[in-house]
Amino acid sequence: MILFLFSGLLTMGQNATRPTSIHKSVKSRTDAIFDSLVKIRRDFHRYPEISREEKRTSEKITVYLESLGLEVITCVGGYGVVGILDTGRPGKRIAWRADIDAIATNIPDVVDFSSKNKGVRHICGHDLHAAIGMGITNVLAHHKNKLNGILYFVFQPAEEMNEGAQAMIADGLFDLIQPDEIYGLHMSPYPVGTIATKAENVFAHITVAEIIYKTSHNQNALVDFTKKLMKSAQTYGPNAEFWDNNNLFSPKLGVTNPNTIYKDYTALMSDFEIQQSNDTLKIRILLNTSTKERLDLFLPLIKSKIEASGYAKELLTVRFNLQKGLPVMETPMNNEELTYKTIKSISDIYGKQSVIPLYGVAPLQFSDDFAYFQKSVPGVYFFLGGSNPEKGIAAMPHTPNFAVDEECIRTGVNYFSSMIIERLQE
């Protein structure tokens, strides 16, 4: 999960109803390998590697996939690893993606299998993503004779730098594999035993709106005018419940409620950044929107209002300029039909309580470069619950106390192995 920082100044920082024999078999295989997956996860956790340096991690994954009989391609877009499980029977081609990199941080670890690599820690849960991806591979390889089609397992480096997915694609990923669908997950603060997702974007659209004027006078008045204009485009006032982080996941107002306050919004997420020179005035602000429509409407609205004002002649540019030539953060966009079908299959097999449908997106500065795979291949990005309040475990990525209930490994391997089998059988 990429955490986007703007000027370092953020306002926020049951039972199975369809227990067919193959899914019973998925469960027993998952139970059989669970302890080994916990060991693998803890090994990755002890030896975390930052983006572009995932050498050891990728070697461990390669050996594991080869031991399961997969064809393995290494060094795809850096330390990316691709495993191919061909059943030899015609059918769908489905890809599962797991990101594998850790983060440079000196925040002390909270587990007793803490990082031995000084200044590096799995604080985003990619150690779990890797272990769960290996577990799904194991379970599906174990059932190979009962499946049809081709399965691809994509272990992606450098997610935290927002470049690993693009690097794998640029290195010919989609020449090596031709998936019809692609899926992936991220650890999340939802309760262990659950997954959560929604159609379309699962994160807010993130960008920086930048307005540049060419003028040597009136600059202070222009600043005031522009601030007022931008604030008027916001959907929530300064004191709204919207800005209370405690509401993000609350049952009444949060993203899991069909009437969530995080369903439809345009929000200014930082203070204004003002740059003045003799003849130029630049005003920048971090912007989040809940939908693509709101994102697309923002610039034309601001531009038309400035053009209709007395400042039309001074206006030089209105644009999105996130950083390094990137206008907006690419956000995972879930295919609507596949979202519906995968949610249904998981809740049919593992019970309704296993899936939390989402109705909005939290205004947090997170995204995932899984988005780049979805530009070529329809798919769904899921949140995997890792929190367990009874044990005092809160699985909020990038926070100092980030930890997970390792039972989420079992959940992830069970649910998504079964989900992929159902997709193959459609």
Ligand SMILES: [Zn+2]
């Ligand atoms: Zn992450």
Ligand SMILES: [Zn+2]
């Ligand atoms: Zn992250």
